[in-house]
Amino acid sequence: MSGRSVLLCALRLMGGLSRRFRSEMMMSTKTLLDWLKPRKRTEADRLKALKRAQDAESMRSRVLLGEPQCCEHCDDGDGHCVFPYYGVAPHTHDTSQGWIGSTRLLPSDQWGDNFREDPDCEGHGVYLRCEKCGRGEQPAA
Numbered sequence: 329m330s331g332r333s334v335l336l337c338a339l340r341l342m343g344g345l346s347r348r349f350r351s352e353m354m355m356s357t358k359t360l361l362d363w364l365k366p367r368k369r370t371e372a373d374r375l376k377a378l379k380r381a382q383d384a385e386s387m388r389s390r391v392l393l394g395e396p397q398c399c400e401h402c403d404d405g406d407g408h409c410v411f412p413y414y415g416v417a418p419h420t421h422d423t424s425q426g427w428i429g430s431t432r433l434l435p436s437d438q439w440g441d442n443f444r445e446d447p448d449c450e451g452h453g454v455y456l457r458c459e460k461c462g463r464g465e466q467p468a469a
Contacts, residue, residue: 398458399463401458402461409463411456411463412454412464413454414446414453414454415453417433418433443455
């Protein structure tokens with residue numbers, strides 16, 4: 329059943345409505361059906377579509393080829409920087425047995441300004457920025 333047939337059936341069911349209302353509904357239906365008809369594309373339509381495609385390509389290029397968001401050291405796998413992130417304070421590992429046997433925290437005076445300790449959890453805190461490229465939270469001025 330075509331769209332026009334469905335609309336006409338609906339209008340027939342409205343037989344109890346006033347003549348004026350039915351007339352207005354028929355005009356609305358005609359307008360709707362005219363609007364649904366495919367129309368021939370114009371030059372303006374072609375230019376509008378071309379502009380949309382160029383804008384989309386421009387955005388894609390800026391996202392994919394733009395300035396990198398991080399270096400290979402701090403890449404989260406999606407091209408974004410992992411910093412700042414929460415973790416164990418600066419530490420060393422004992423690997424004398426060929427595997428990580430223990431972790432030893434460095435003294436707090438060796439942590440530098442790139443790590444902020446969590447006041448609620450000793451030995452843990454936030455690494456503020458990448459030590460290779462500097463991305464992440466910048467120190468307060």
